Amino acid sequence: MLTHPDPALKQKAADVDPKTDGGLRALVRAMAEAMYEHQGVGLAAPQIGIQKRVIVFDVDDELHALCNPEIIERSEETELDEEGCLSVPGISVPIERSQRIVCVGLTLEGEEVTVDAEGFVARVIQHETDHLDGVLILDRVQGEARKAALRTYNEVHSTEGR
Ligand SMILES: [Zn+2]
Helix, strand or coil, X not given: CCCCCCHHHHCCCECCCXXXXXXXXXXXXXXXXXXXXXXXXXXXXXXXXXXXXEEEECCCCCCEEEEEEEEEEECCCEEEEEECCCCCCCCCEEEEEECEEEEEEECCCCCEEEEEEEHHHXXXXXXHHHHHCCCCHHHHCCHHHHHHHHHHHHHHHHCCCX
């Protein structure tokens, strides 16, 4: 699992073509393993060092994988909630997200799918698609909240492994 401040987490990942990319199934398997191992609810490929636009999530005891996810609709209504990230371990920050989203993407078979999600699932999809654009939860908070989060993060990680 790559963690902040790894520069790979700041890159924009590339679109995939499930019809021709034979490695996607193995990639999704590796992502799911990493996600479950760390008790996460979602993961994006860049978090394990693969710059491809693939996300997985599991909020209902079912593994979902989406290729090239794109959020095409976001509700104006938002929700503020604490959010953590496997790549920024040890902290959580309050982040405002759309309450409801519509996301389009491709299945591993290359079929087009539309995901209409709200609440926690909508939050997870927004979080994971952020990763594909190199955006972390730390980039979603500003000012004092960001400074405080970074301070806590650096404290937690400077004492680790000593
Ligand atoms: Zn994350």
